[in-house]
Amino acid sequence: MKIIVCIKQVPDAKDVRLDPKTNTLAREGVQSIINPYDRHALEEAVRIKENMGGTVTVMTMGPPQAEEILREAVSCGADEAVLVSDRAFAGADTLATTYTLSQAIKKIGGADLILCGKQAIDGDTAQVGPGLAVRMGMPYVTCVRKISAAKDKPFIVERLMDDGYDEIEIELPALFTVVKEINEPRLPSLKGKMKAKKLSVTTLTAADINADASQLGLKGSPTWVVRVFAPQFKGQRTMIQGTVQEQVDQLAEKILEWC
Amino acid sequence: MLLIDINACIGCGLCEANCAFAAIRVVDGIAEVNENCTLCGACVDFCEAGALQIEGREEAVKDDLSQWTGIWVFTEYRHGRVAPVSYELLGAGRKLADRKGVLLSAVLLTDSAGEVPGELISYGADQVYVVEDQGFAQFTDDVYGNALEDLARQYKPEVILAGATAIGRSFIPRVATSLKTGLTADCTQLDIQEEDGVLLQTRPAFGGNIMATIACTGRRPQMATVRPLVMKANAPDPGRQGKIMRCAIAPDRLLSRIKVRNFFPLAGDQVKLNEADIVVAGGRGLESEKGFLLIAELAQELGGAVAASRAAVDSGWIAYPHQVGQTGKTVSPKVYIACGISGAIQHLVGMQSSDTIVAINRDANAPIFDVAAYGVVGDVFEILPKLIDKIKETRAS
Numbered sequence: 001m002k003i004i005v006c007i008k009q010v011p012d013a014k015d016v017r018l019d020p021k022t023n024t025l026a027r028e029g030v031q032s033i034i035n036p037y038d039r040h041a042l043e044e045a046v047r048i049k050e051n052m053g054g055t056v057t058v059m060t061m062g063p064p065q066a067e068e069i070l071r072e073a074v075s076c077g078a079d080e081a082v083l084v085s086d087r088a089f090a091g092a093d094t095l096a097t098t099y100t101l102s103q104a105i106k107k108i109g110g111a112d113l114i115l116c117g118k119q120a121i122d123g124d125t126a127q128v129g130p131g132l133a134v135r136m137g138m139p140y141v142t143c144v145r146k147i148s149a150a151k152d153k154p155f156i157v158e159r160l161m162d163d164g165y166d167e168i169e170i171e172l173p174a175l176f177t178v179v180k181e182i183n184e185p186r187l188p189s190l191k192g193k194m195k196a197k198k199l200s201v202t203t204l205t206a207a208d209i210n211a212d213a214s215q216l217g218l219k220g221s222p223t224w225v226v227r228v229f230a231p232q233f234k235g236q237r238t239m240i241q242g243t244v245q246e247q248v249d250q251l252a253e254k255i256l257e258w259c
Numbered sequence: 260m261l262l263i264d265i266n267a268c269i270g271c272g273l274c275e276a277n278c279a280f281a282a283i284r285v286v287d288g289i290a291e292v293n294e295n296c297t298l299c300g301a302c303v304d305f306c307e308a309g310a311l312q313i314e315g316r317e318e319a320v321k322d323d324l325s326q327w328t329g330i331w332v333f334t335e336y337r338h339g340r341v342a343p344v345s346y347e348l349l350g351a352g353r354k355l356a357d358r359k360g361v362l363l364s365a366v367l368l369t370d371s372a373g374e375v376p377g378e379l380i381s382y383g384a385d386q387v388y389v390v391e392d393q394g395f396a397q398f399t400d401d402v403y404g405n406a407l408e409d410l411a412r413q414y415k416p417e418v419i420l421a422g423a424t425a426i427g428r429s430f431i432p433r434v435a436t437s438l439k440t441g442l443t444a445d446c447t448q449l450d451i452q453e454e455d456g457v458l459l460q461t462r463p464a465f466g467g468n469i470m471a472t473i474a475c476t477g478r479r480p481q482m483a484t485v486r487p488l489v490m491k492a493n494a495p496d497p498g499r500q501g502k503i504m505r506c507a508i509a510p511d512r513l514l515s516r517i518k519v520r521n522f523f524p525l526a527g528d529q530v531k532l533n534e535a536d537i538v539v540a541g542g543r544g545l546e547s548e549k550g551f552l553l554i555a556e557l558a559q560e561l562g563g564a565v566a567a568s569r570a571a572v573d574s575g576w577i578a579y580p581h582q583v584g585q586t587g588k589t590v591s592p593k594v595y596i597a598c599g600i601s602g603a604i605q606h607l608v609g610m611q612s613s614d615t616i617v618a619i620n621r622d623a624n625a626p627i628f629d630v631a632a633y634g635v636v637g638d639v640f641e642i643l644p645k646l647i648d649k650i651k652e653t654r655a656s
Contacts, residue, residue, distance in 0.1 A: 011279050011465070030279070063294045091298030091313070098436060122279070122465055124585065125444040130400065130432035139401060139516035142429040156520075161425045162533075163338065164524035166398070170517045181579060218298050218313070222441035222478040225300040226459065228471045231604065233611055235630040247635050248642055251617070252649040254633060258594045258615060259537055259561045 001054030001172075003045045004111040006101060006132065007038040007073055009066040010122040034069045037117025039076075041178050043185040045115050046077035048149055055079045057108070061089055061100055067201050075188035075196040082108060086206040091218030094127035100216060101128070102135035103209035108202075110136075114175040118143050129177035140175040141168055145182050260314045261292045261302070267310035274302035274311060279465060301469075326415050327479035330356045333407060333421035333431070334367045334379060334387075337398060338522075341375060343534070344422030346382045346492035348485060351449055352420055353383040353493060355458070358451050364388060364416065368406050370396040380501030383493050387503050388414070394513035398426055404433035405512040411438060413506075416480050418458050420449075423484035435482045441475030442482040447489045447608075458483070467585045467608035487533065488591035489612060525580060532581065537563030538592045540583060540610070543570040544599020544621060544639050551577050553643040554598060560650055566590065568606045584609035599639045602627025619643070 012031045034042075045056045058073040060066050061084040070081035084104045092100060105111055114136065119126035126142070133140035145165065146158040159166045160179055188196070206216060214220060240247050261283070270288035282295035283302050290302075290310065303311045330352045335342035349365060356363035365379040365387045376387040388410055394402045403426075411419065411434070419434070421427035423445045435442035448461035452474070458481045461472045475481045532538065539558040541551050551565070558565045566583040567576070583590050585605040595613035600606060602618070602625055610616070611630050618631035619639055628634040635642060 030281075065295065087294070090296060093441065094432070095436060095439065095441065121586075123444075124464065124466070125432075125442075126428050127432040127435070127442060127444060130429060131436040134433050134436040140433075141517065142400070143425060159425075161398075161522075162342075164522060166519050167521040167523070168517050168519050222439075223443060223473050223475045226472040226474050227304045228299075228301045228464075228469050229304075231463065231467065231470050231608070233607060233630045235616065235628065236632050237628055237634060238632060239628070239634045239636065244637060244641055244645065247637060248645040248649050251633070251635060251642075252646055252653060255561065255594070255596075255617070255646075256650060256653055259563075 001049070001052055001112045002109070003049060003054055003056045003113045003115065004105055005038070005042045005045045005056060005058050005073070005078065006114065006116045006128070007042065007058055007060050007069060008035045008117075008120045008122075009033070009060060009062050009069045010035045010120050032065070032068070034072060035117050035120045035122075037119060037121070037178065037180065039117075039185040040180055040182050041115040041117050042073050042076060042078060043183045044147060044178055045113075046186075047183065048113070048147065049077075052149060052151060054112075057082060057111075059084060059101065059104060061085070061092070061097060061104070070201050071196040071199060072188065074199050075192035076186060077189075077192060081199060081201045083201050083203045084209070085203055086216075088206040088211075088213065088216045091221060092216065093221035093223045094125055094131055095222060096216055096218075096220035097128055098131035098135050099220060100209070100211065101132050103211050104204050105132075105136065107204060107209045110173075112172045114138065114173075116175070116177045118177040118179050126177070129175060133175040136173075136175065138173050138175050139170055140177070141170060142177045144176045144178045147176065147182070261296055261298060262312045262314050263290050263292065264310040264312070265289050267308050269308045269310070271307070273305045273307060277301050277305040279469075324417075324479055327417040329362045329364055329414075329416045329418075330359070331411075331416040331419045331480070332363070332365050332384070333419065333427065334365050334375070335422050335424060335426055336367060336369050336375060337426065341378065342422055342424060342426075342487070343492070344424060344427075344485070344487040345379075347487065347490040348420045348422065349379065349383040350492040351485065351490035352418075355418065355449060355451060356385070359456055361417070362386060366407060366410060368392075368395045368403055370394075376503045378495065380503075381495040381497050381499050383499075385501050387501065388506050389503060390506050390508055392508065392513050394515065397519035398430075399515040399517050399519060400430040400433050401517070402513050402515045404430045404437065406508045408434045408437045409508055409512060410506060411480055419480045419482045421482075421484050423486045427484045431482060431484050438480065440478040440480055440482060441473075442484070443473045443475070444484050446483045446485045449483065449485065449490075457481070463585065463608050466605045468604050486589050488589050532564045532566060532583075533588055533590060535564035535590070536593045537561045537596075538566045538583075538590055538594070538610075538613070539563050539596045539598065540566035540568065540600060541571055541577070541598050542568035542600030542606070543574070544601075545571060545576065546599075548576040550599070550640075553639070553647070557596070557598075557643060557647050557650075560647055563592070563594075566610075568600045568603070570603075597627050597631070598643060600627050601625045602630065
């Protein structure tokens, strides 16, 4: 079975914030990391491979430095790595991204199973997984919290919903996006690290994937950012003073008024 | 391409300070862009010298925009219940439609419509497109996606709105991709641009640290999913008149490639969180699973639901369905009592629209106090037991 895991390099969102006073981004020490959900997708792919055989290929679209996360993914169990990188891809929204990734996947011979994290923590759109499935002509299930796979049988997956979860039967080829509770990702192994070091990462450019230039990057993106600004919060910020008992009494009085 | 006008650049460094990707730097007094640039445009907005510009915005293909008119709301109807966000979207959609002077339509895909179309009209829809078919009995992305896509191609709305719920976030991207149009996820604000009537879609990015306003100028429909509990539903008007249009979808488009075999509902308490009037939430300051017993006790005493910050969920003290914030649920109760929550922005975006926020935290500088109506600086382990006692005592007397 050929499994492809799509991963993304993201700034560690918990470190990125806009200073409301100066209206500038506090970016100091912000690390580039593998999108946390994608780690779970990778782990699940490696487990399915260990269970059923096959190969795991990690793929990312990004600048040349995104190669770092591909190596990290290989150290955690992936077999092969593909970097989809070209200046022409810059400024891609999710529509252009899914086009680019689908062209790259077709270029390397397609896949039986594609796994993605449910969303990336920089954009939080959760759109690339479903969009990629449409481009590949595959059925998909989002927010998967459990995958049960057996040879020559349909996959059974659990899809997290707002009111519970659905149990779904689905035949491959298919695409799943996964949530964190699906598994606990492993740490890089020593063997994996050695492999990652020696690995030659395949790089695919716009020309390599036979892309239609009008569907790439900024040009191929129907959405664009009009402006960005710091979120505004409004609180009247009345601090309840006094001894602990006095604070509690005042607070209890207010709460009983409301509830 | 990010274009830098070297004559206009004053080397102030605002662009560098505001780039989340470390893609622009001031070198020898002039901004320089490197390969990390994603053309997000943040620097362009921050540049006070007007030295930055993104080139290449013109779309390769432009739809004939004049053919597309009207605002649509996808009605989420599952297990015999309309998701409250659908009514909220009819409220928001009503405003947009009135501003543009166009019709507001609801789309209902279901195995049995019953009284729902009339209800949708009472909440503000001018017309309801109804497709009734057994294929909608279970939610599957392909069947729901095909149906909405086919309706959109036939009736050409300029805007399609859906809730940013598990269902909306799952199948709406399918529709947008098939229609080759733009989609903005998780919007918290919608507006119409004065000059050209384009939908302005504002959403949090980078875990809520930055708000971004997105537009889709060259393609139709303009599509957005909207967070639940952000928009306000209108009060239903049972006397409102509207048109119900029954539509058919080609049978082959109603065959799913997946099979939903079973549904397992969440325990009642967990589902209630989105709809509770009172929410008591705990964070890192609760220190352990045991700490959450205090939260549960206070919530029970007040008839409220239990919530948690991501820190508490990640520590394993409470299950994920209780998580409030960017990667959890959005809540908007009458009263939100935040205990031992510092108020990371990711948490604030999930609860800031609560009517009254009370914060109890040891650290007087915690950002949670910035959104709080009332704050108490103190130890949750000291305050909560006393507070529970006091409330019990007062209620008893």
